[in-house]
Amino acid sequence: MEYAGEVNVLEYVDLCLPEISKLDRENTVFLMSVSPIEVHGPHLPVGTDVFVAQELLDRYVSELRKDCPELTLVKLPPLYIGSDALPFSGSLSVPAPHLEGVLTAYGKGLAKQGFHYLFIADNHGGPRHQMAIESSARKLWRRYNFYLINPFGLVFRYMVQHDPDFMDCTGLGPGVCGDDSDSHGGTNETSLMLVCCGEKVRKYFREVEPSLPPAPRGIAAIVASLGSLVCFFGGHKLGKDLKHLANTLAWIGDPDMKPYMGAPGKASRESGEAMIAARVKVAMGLFKKAFASGGKEPVHIRPMLWGVRFLRKLPE
Numbered sequence: 001m002e003y004a005g006e007v008n009v010l011e012y013v014d015l016c017l018p019e020i021s022k023l024d025r026e027n028t029v030f031l032m033s034v035s036p037i038e039v040h041g042p043h044l045p046v047g048t049d050v051f052v053a054q055e056l057l058d059r060y061v062s063e064l065r066k067d068c069p070e071l072t073l074v075k076l077p078p079l080y081i082g083s084d085a086l087p088f089s090g091s092l093s094v095p096a097p098h099l100e101g102v103l104t105a106y107g108k109g110l111a112k113q114g115f116h117y118l119f120i121a122d123n124h125g126g127p128r129h130q131m132a133i134e135s136s137a138r139k140l141w142r143r144y145n146f147y148l149i150n151p152f153g154l155v156f157r158y159m160v161q162h163d164p165d166f167m168d169c170t171g172l173g174p175g176v177c178g179d180d181s182d183s184h185g186g187t188n189e190t191s192l193m194l195v196c197c198g199e200k201v202r203k204y205f206r207e208v209e210p211s212l213p214p215a216p217r218g219i220a221a222i223v224a225s226l227g228s229l230v231c232f233f234g235g236h237k238l239g240k241d242l243k244h245l246a247n248t249l250a251w252i253g254d255p256d257m258k259p260y261m262g263a264p265g266k267a268s269r270e271s272g273e274a275m276i277a278a279r280v281k282v283a284m285g286l287f288k289k290a291f292a293s294g295g296k297e298p299v300h301i302r303p304m305l306w307g308v309r310f311l312r313k314l315p316e
Contacts (some may be wrong), residue, residue, distance in 0.1 A: 004214025008072035025114035036082025041185035041260030055196035057121035092154015096128035098313035103136040111144035120150035130303035146157035151283035153303035191272035210263035238307040
């Protein structure tokens with residue numbers, strides 16, 4: 001079997017059975033991008049999340065090649081599936097149990113062959129989407145000591161809740177970092193797309209007016225109040241998560257909802273590069289933690305709203 005480059009980087013679908021059989025089970029890492037087809041405003045394509053995830057995957061590969069030259073890296077085809085896609089005409093969403101089932105089946109298939117690692121590149125903040133991926137990861141660890149790691153489950157929390165170290169690393173401030181007021185197709189995702197595939201960003205993106213978050217009403221207001229109550233009684237992590245959910249519900253429940261949130265016109269390649277660099281840094285920390293453990297300790301991530309993860313089983 002012939003390889004190109006300084007370290008083995010392979011496409012799984014190109015391999016024949018004898019080539020798969022020769023892979024070093026202890027030093028082979030699989031990588032795959034996973035995100036839905038989803039409307040991202042009038043200026044970004046519906047494949048935005050996977051396009052960004054593919055760029056992140058390539059950056060993971062570059063870093064792993066530098067830091068872990070003993071590894072063989074195997075790319076799986078991207079999965080254009082995800083849960084809690086924006087409920088707007090044009091989006092294609094998959095129920096969270098389906099996503100969880102697919103990822104668990106993929107992980108099982110690799111684990112049964114003797115492999116140990118599947119690293120996910122993801123760019124979708126849908127709560128049940130992230131719950132499903134982490135639920136799959138924990139099942140695979142319990143059953144097979146198999147690592148399925150999705151760094152975005154952690155990164156998204158950092159973005160939304162303005163984690164100080166992460167914000168310092170990006171150099172970005174609130175409102176342009178993918179938080180609740182910039183959560184979808186706004187400054188952050190437009191900046192990421194300018195880096196990943198700028199030719200796919202429509203040229204009029206700077207003319208797209210900002211979409212501002214509405215005040216929580218109805219069920220959103222109730223969830224916001226519940227979040228405040230939970231925080232008051234000491235459950236700060238879940239309380240903050242519920243406030244995030246309230247903001248999301250207020251947006252998607254707004255009768256005048258725009259299919260994006262934030263200010264696309266503020267986007268820049270520089271901001272996109274800063275965000276990608278910070279996200280790759282977090283990812284590499286998680287990956288190295290898995291390698292250092294050698295299959296003895298899990299690498300669990302607590303995504304947003306993990307405290308109410310039973311919600312992933314509700315129909316969309």
